[in-house]
Amino acid sequence: MSLQHSAGRRSAPGDLKGKETPRLFTKPLRKLTPKTSLGFDVIRFASVILGLELFPWQKWLLIHALELNKDGTYRFRKLCILVGRQNGKTTLLTVLCLYWLYVDSGAFPEHVKPRDFLILGTAQDLDTAQEAWDRTNAYCDPDPENEAGIPTLQSKTLKPVLGNGKTSIRLKSGAKYRVKAANRKGGRGKSAARVLMDELREQQNFDAWSSVTKTMNAIFNSQLWGISNAGDAKSVVLRHLRDIALESVNEWDKYVETGIQSVEEYANKNDLTLGLFEWSAPDGCKKDDPEAIAQANPSLGYTIEWETILSDLKTDPEFVFRTEVLCQWVTAAVFTYIDPLAWASQCDLESEIAPNSPVVIGVDTSADRSMTYVSVAGFREDGNRHVETVAQRAGMMWAPEAIKKIADKAGTTDVAVQAKGTPAIEFIEPLEKLGLNVIQVGGSELGSSAGQFKDHVEAGTVFHRSQPVLDMAISGGVTKTLGNMQVWDRIGSLVDVASVISANYALYGLDVHKEPATVSAYVAMGEEDNPDWW
Known part of the structure; x- marks a missing residue:
């Protein structure tokens, strides 16, 4: 029984074949032989028992992936x-x-x-x-x-x-x-x-x-x-x-x-x-580069016809072709609301909220209610802003009590949350019952808060510590038009943007409701014991 064959296939230009060796791979610890890799035995099994001749890249992968340790176990x-x-x-x-x-x-x-x-x-x-x-x-x-x-x-x-x-x-x-x-x-x-x-x-x-x-x-x-x-x-x-x-x-x-x-x-x-x-095309290659196509498609010239590739090249959107055919990462098929490079430039691993700064907490939940994120915003010693996600967990039930504990440790009572149109509105009543001051972000504030967050990033006045949960949301977060405003789009974004929305609302609450504290020029760095309160 044969699952693959190559008869009658038209070849790529110059009889170009798919590449046997991947572009990126983990190197073996020793020379790979029938004694140091089980892949050789699998190839023989396919040929003798199954009557199947594997393609060169499949053989290469089996030999390298099934490398053995000295005791015969898999590396x-x-x-x-x-x-x-x-x-x-x-x-x-x-x-x-x-x-x-x-x-x-x-x-x-x-x-x-x-x-x-x-x-x-x-x-x-x-x-x-x-x-x-x-x-x-x-x-x-x-x-x-x-x-x-x-x-x-x-x-x-x-x-x-x-x-x-x-x-x-x-x-x-x-x-x-x-x-x-x-x-x-x-x-x-x-x-x-x-x-x-x-x-x-x-x-x-x-x-x-x-x-x-x-x-x-x-x-x-x-x-x-x-x-x-x-x-x-x-x-x-x-x-x-x-x-x-x-x-x-x-x-x-x-x-x-x-x-x-x-x-x-x-x-x-x-x-x-x-x-x-x-097996992927190199970064920055032209999408019609035959060598790049061959590098990502090791079965080219065996079961994949060059004409099929050309058809996809002509009819697919570029991001689809690069992902599906060239095996390249395309992190967004649309323009993100905040430029990921601008966001990355605001990374400061030493950034923190000043000890005497006011703090506002922001909370938001995924559209499908699967995850809830809690973030904080405050002023740094230099007067710029700092945002950080301090808690994330599945579901919603855990959030009010956790937010209360964070607020107590931070010495604040202010929590910003969207007023309508999101699962997070369910936090408003329990947070108020816990004695917290809920800053409800709604109406035109949805657009102005998102716009001001973007302005801060582009102006270099907000900093972060490059947390994956925020970086990922920035890399795929988009907005939608609501009236004449741009507001965060939880459904249309390529990723869950609830984390960045929570940080956005925390920052908005800080800007609208708080003033930066005056920092004494005589306070020496490290004079006070101020461990992270989250």
């Missing part, structure tokens, strides 16, 4: 793999799952018995997660009518379980491959030896990631594959994982590739269990 615990759409990742995952089930599940019986070996496949929805499962099941379903199956595998397999959230392939040895939607509850349950997170770019919060990754902690030699094309401003999990892995790649190049440290010296001081393998 990588988590893998972040990025590649352009429709390049054959489902085929790759199918081969990998079959190998894990029928070969690898019995590799360390003294640590993990086959009956305890579980592969968990997840994605943002069950249909996506089930694509690789369906392909895998086609090879091994013991149903006599399954003519496409492999007898060697079928003879070792029980009838699959279908539906009711328990869809799974079951081996007679007890090993299983189960699929679930990636959500807060989807990954909870039995410990998983292997995890596949498909379309990782669609994970817009860490609920599913936290749930799924914790299933691996109690299993010996566990491994997670997160695979996707490039993300956008909402892809917080993929961005976080990629940023950490890319920093490690750069550190390796800085110290090991230059000879400053040996591999052994570097390995003794750094975590080497996260791998990055990214």
